[in-house]
Amino acid sequence: MVVSGKPQAADKRARLVEGARELIYRQGLERTTLADIAAETNVPLGNIYYYFKTKDELVDAIVAAHAEDRDALLAGLERRKTPRARLKALIGVLDGTRDAVSRYGCQIGTLSTELDKRCGTDASAGSQRLSRSLIDWAERHFREMGQPDPRDLAVTLIAACEGTARLGHSLRDPSVIHRQSQRLRRWIDTLPDAATTEHGGLA
Amino acid sequence: MVVSGKPQAADKRARLVEGARELIYRQGLERTTLADIAAETNVPLGNIYYYFKTKDELVDAIVAAHAEDRDALLAGLERRKTPRARLKALIGVLDGTRDAVSRYGCQIGTLSTELDKRCGTDASAGSQRLSRSLIDWAERHFREMGQPDPRDLAVTLIAACEGTARLGHSLRDPSVIHRQSQRLRRWIDTLPDAATTEHGGLA
Amino acid sequence: MVVSGKPQAADKRARLVEGARELIYRQGLERTTLADIAAETNVPLGNIYYYFKTKDELVDAIVAAHAEDRDALLAGLERRKTPRARLKALIGVLDGTRDAVSRYGCQIGTLSTELDKRCGTDASAGSQRLSRSLIDWAERHFREMGQPDPRDLAVTLIAACEGTARLGHSLRDPSVIHRQSQRLRRWIDTLPDAATTEHGGLA
Amino acid sequence: MVVSGKPQAADKRARLVEGARELIYRQGLERTTLADIAAETNVPLGNIYYYFKTKDELVDAIVAAHAEDRDALLAGLERRKTPRARLKALIGVLDGTRDAVSRYGCQIGTLSTELDKRCGTDASAGSQRLSRSLIDWAERHFREMGQPDPRDLAVTLIAACEGTARLGHSLRDPSVIHRQSQRLRRWIDTLPDAATTEHGGLA
DNA sequence: CATGAATGAGCATTCATTCAT
């Protein structure tokens, strides 16, 4: 009774986005052709255009999927009780994916880097949004911790994560990511508690 | 006086590498065609192949040029007396180029990201070398400062620089780079001056 | 009252022909896709094939619709009492539609021109019929006027109309059509009223 | 000594324009693919783009070639001594090409009709110029003949020619073109001479 | 009958690479 129906369309669209995302993650945006994606997802080339009018539109959908995933991920981190724990959990995500990251880089970072070369397009705007909302999330938690300059701290944290991913990838070495993750978590632990630090803390 | 011979060849080669590097920096590796490069450098398209058998070979030369430039840059930093000053001067380079970086990203970072998608090629090996030697340089200075875990500190520093460049570019905001540069310099300043180790201490 | 049955089918078919005709008039035959027509008429793309097995068949129906409209138009002109008045009324039709004609050309002329490039098909035969019957109508009236060479006069008139439409369209100037229409009506007026032949004269 | 050189480039470009023009004349603009043109002219498909960046640019060149040919043709007609003779010679051109015209239509007319559906493009502007300059030429000669309203007379003549070509093509009947050509020449002959007609001629 | 989805041949265009001179 609850069976099939006709969820194929949504299925296929999602399958396309997912397959394209994976392929682009591994091969890069510009090196991945729609024919590649068609083969990977078993969707006939011409049919892709039923779901996405252009390659750019598919890329937009991928960026949107990244945004959704990241929102879900951040939401999942809210289970932790304290902002400090949440921030450390974010670092834990990087650490937990260090094998994939050392092989293919950061999903968001590598895509954004290519997107950012497409000046003035929707894609490059999407890239901007992707980065910004991660920073926003971190900022909120640093603020909740009562840190001064929570924005700058957030940028420091996200930049550290992205930079670590970049180097871990370039060096093809997951242990680099692991060790930096530990350092970052320790750094978070070092941050003083709340209001007292407002005037005069060194961070 | 004895010169003449054919300094043109070397000239042209250098012009090609330089023009290609600049163009690829602004447009991305995969989006830049040999025809673009020919036009930019005023070298006839067909003639490029006299100097580089393939596009990949040109890219290798660009990576080599980056390595040279970076060596020269690091060598220039040695004018500073102390390792601390040298490390801060490196950060100063990022800060000083923040306008270009916020517009086009980090020269090495954006190129490496594209190169790293070309698994197993010479290019991706070159990218690895590029990152590694920067870290090596920083490591050496942290060691000279007598820091424990100088390798990890070096990775932390370079990752911070690269991550900052990535975010500054994605957000198109040079001020982000400026503020993070200041934080990084302050961080270097706060590192203890482990003088004991400098002159042979054991710890 | 007894109706209902399924007037929708006929409706839809007519809607398709009408919408397609309009769209093709504005955009040209080869530049108009079945998807365009589906969107314009609110008929699902797949459903078009229930009414027309191929695009060519739809085009045939459009040609047939043009033929019907033209027959109705010519029939309407018969209200005028004299052949002279009827011929002038035909010119009046061109004059009265000069705004649309200067924007999109003559409906029959522009379609025929594209149809005629499809040698040997039914379509090009339809185009031929379309032109011929207009000429036939004019010929009949010139004959009733007792003109010698009524066939040639008819061709002259229709050619003048079509040519005027073509130039008015190319120049995007309705006033050209208006002035030529006046000239043509004046020309019809100057034709001698060869009354003798009307009632059986020999000449 | 005077032999080869390297006129290939110009040759090939001209060959492309000529072949494309012929093919488009026979098959229509939208139905003719660059692959067709490549095959017809024995120019490899990819190589066409060395000479024309887009299909539209090739079309522009075809329009320009038409303009040149038409200028040369009109210039050739100037050999005739009187404007009357020149105008009749223009009609003679139509008459002389009636076989091709009845088979494929008027070169300029059929192309313009398709071009005019491409609103707002360079192409449709080219079409406009093509028509206008023919009319200008005729106007000049009617004026030299001392006719009143030379502009309208010019439009009448060119419209008659174009309309005749359209009908001759639709009916696939060269004799129609021949008879109309005769009528047109007779009409030119009928026009009164010079200034006396200025006030009161009926035309 | 209706319809969203599928299909695949075809199209304009690009571009690294090669060729002829």
Add this chain to the structure above:
DNA sequence: GATGAATGAATGCTCATTCAT
């Protein structure tokens, strides 16, 4: 060595037509 031209395999995209339900 230098260079304009040539080449052909791809690439993104279109569209008439068909299929499955």
